[in-house]
Amino acid sequence: MHAAEFCHETPDGKMQCDLCRHFCRIMPARSGICKVRSNIGGRLYSLNYGRALSQSADPVEKKPLYHFMPGSSTWSFGAPGCNFTCRNCQNWQISQATPELLDLPTVAPETIIENALRAGCRSISCTYTEPTVFAEYAIDVMKLAREAGLMTVWVSNGFMSPNCLDAIGPWLDATNIDLKSMDDAFYRRVCGARVEPVLDNLRRISRSGIHLEVTTLLIPGHSDSPAMLERLAGFIAGELGREVPWHAIPFCPELSWKMLDLPATASGSLETARDIGRKAGLFYVYSGQAHTDTVCPECGRTAIERRPWTFGAATLRLDDAGCCASCHASLSITR
Ligand code: SF4
Structure with missing residues (x-):
């Protein structure tokens, strides 16, 4: 077993986990909400340090990351556990x-690093489950990745603590964060x-x-209302930046x-989300396979032309700086 970092003892004899915003206060012989601490x-x-699941090479577009080293492969892995209990989860078995x-x-x-290099990947991705709940393991892998010249990716629900974000920041190159809804009631219920x-x-x-x-993720009746999506796209454009890519899936x-x-x-909901994103001023809105x-x-x-379903980038029309090959405008691409 691996001693956890990101924790402290409380005056009443419990251990508080400081890894995510649940801040579980855990009694002896008990676990936190994620069941892995x-x-x-x-x-x-x-409890999940080193329990790597489902290692494989993926197109980085599958994360999805469309503006980060397009056309490259990333070595993906995860460890069991999550701090969310999403009813829609597609990876619930792990x-x-x-x-x-x-x-x-x-x-x-x-x-992990040896596997990534052997497969010709340019990055490693902490994915499949929630990296926050295996942060100690992820950080150890990310430090080695840097030494080996690999970039690092987190695919996350974005519920980590400020301490966790501060700890991973120096080692993290790219992330895709799920913004599932703007409604707190959705987050609590689902x-x-x-x-x-x-x-x-x-x-x-x-x-x-x-x-x-x-x-x-556009869940019918739960996270696909045009009014909510307008707020969500407005938040991305207004507070994160119009150049931040938005994937409606x-x-x-x-x-x-x-x-x-x-x-x-x-398919109409995906088209509606695309229209909403563009009306909000977002430069890059991706929706479904269309x-x-x-x-x-x-x-x-x-x-960039991408092949639907296979995820990989088919044709890149970029200059050496990763800008548009036609007019040399920035496309907010990291190469
Ligand atoms: S990582 Fe797990 S134990 Fe720690 S606060 Fe989050 S849910 Fe609780």
Whole structure:
């Protein structure tokens, strides 16, 4: 077992975990909401350190990151557990940690890096589950990635504590954060969380220089109302920046944990989200499989063509600086 960082003892003898905004106060022989951090004999332990799941090379576009090293591969991995309990979760078999998952053999951080280099990846991605709840492991991998010349990515729900964000910031190059809704009631009802900490972290990340993209899953009847999406797109454009890419993605009920009875997202909802994002002033709005290309906001030419379904970038029309090859305007691309 790996002793947890990001914690302190409270005056009443509990251990408070300081890793995410739940700030669980954990009694001896109990675990936090994520089920992967336990108070054992008065000390907090990370039960998922090194339990790497589902390692594979992915197109970085699959994260989704469309403006970060387009066309490259990223070595993806996650560890069991999540601080959310999203009813729509498509990875619930690994995000809701079980004793069997926490008993997997340990994968050393060095092994992740070796696998990434062997596969020809240019970055590593902490993904599939929530990186915040395996932050100690993620940080050890990210430090080695830097030494090996690899970039680093988090795909996250954005509910980490300020301490956690400060700790990962120096090692993190890019992140895609889920902004699931602007409604706190949605976050409480569907995810067992709150929206304000996510908005606060998005503001912090946008000021930090870390490459940021935002994703919203359009769940019919829950997170697809035009009025809410107008607020959400307005928040991105007004507070994070018009150049921050926004991905509106469809919901697949058959893959969900507890929303099997809902319909799939209608193509009309994806089109509506795209119109809303553009009206809000966002330069880059991607929705479903119909709108995956990057169009230069200056000259209107297609700068990156992507193959729907396979995620990879098919054709890059960029100059050496990653700007539009036609007019050399910035496309906010990190290469
Ligand atoms: S990571 Fe979050 S959910 Fe897990 S124990 Fe810590 S504060 Fe609680």
